[in-house]
Amino acid sequence: MIGIIASVGVNGKNHRNDVLVVQTLLKAKAYPPGPIDGVCGDATIGAICKFQAGFMPYPDGLVEPGRPTWMRLCAVGGHAPVPARLLEWQGDSALWPAEKKLRSLHPRLRPKIVAVLAALKKRGFQPKIFYGWRSVAVQLQLFQRGNTKVKFSFHNAQKPDGTPLSYAADIVDSRFGWDAMAQSSGFWKALGEEAKKERLYWGGDWAGFRDWAHVQLVENSELGRIKKESGL
Numbered sequence: 001m002i003g004i005i006a007s008v009g010v011n012g013k014n015h016r017n018d019v020l021v022v023q024t025l026l027k028a029k030a031y032p033p034g035p036i037d038g039v040c041g042d043a044t045i046g047a048i049c050k051f052q053a054g055f056m057p058y059p060d061g062l063v064e065p066g067r068p069t070w071m072r073l074c075a076v077g078g079h080a081p082v083p084a085r086l087l088e089w090q091g092d093s094a095l096w097p098a099e100k101k102l103r104s105l106h107p108r109l110r111p112k113i114v115a116v117l118a119a120l121k122k123r124g125f126q127p128k129i130f131y132g133w134r135s136v137a138v139q140l141q142l143f144q145r146g147n148t149k150v151k152f153s154f155h156n157a158q159k160p161d162g163t164p165l166s167y168a169a170d171i172v173d174s175r176f177g178w179d180a181m182a183q184s185s186g187f188w189k190a191l192g193e194e195a196k197k198e199r200l201y202w203g204g205d206w207a208g209f210r211d212w213a214h215v216q217l218v219e220n221s222e223l224g225r226i227k228k229e230s231g232l
């Protein structure tokens, strides 16, 4: 059983033997840490960050015993059918906790959604994200049920490594969902107003198919580019 005694990386204890173990594991997982010399330099920290980017929105460059980065680093099976970085993003994203839905958003969208939610709360509503990111598989189900007009949406955008990077969020009042009360209470209108204060595009403005709960970071004309960048 391999192990490390103390932390390795940014502001870590960086004991020589621990650094050697981390460097060896990084190399085995195809994240080159520079020379395997027991010295934690820029190349090793860079490799830790790259490795963390597969499952953390904000890599901190630090490996600590017993913590998630270490657990993933020493997990066996580099050729598992579902890569470790994608495991946590499996399943029905509508059921994720609010914090995880926020993490599934594009970093430029995230603070705007936080601001919209806070503003709506201030106005007496009980807003929540229904969907942040969702997989292409879920999108196809929604398409087949007639809940959406598109097979690829801004919700499906992802980084080239397959982890979420949603350009859109669906926001509802947790008391109303999509019921008539969402309209008569003024929730949809308020959502549109607060979204626009954050320079977001609101689905309630669209002619024809009004997508009341939907807000997105960029214009509809960007969809093709974002699909390409997602590798889809």
Ligand SMILES: [Zn+2]
Pocket: 155, 168, 169, 170, 211, 213, 214, 215
């Ligand atoms: Zn939407």
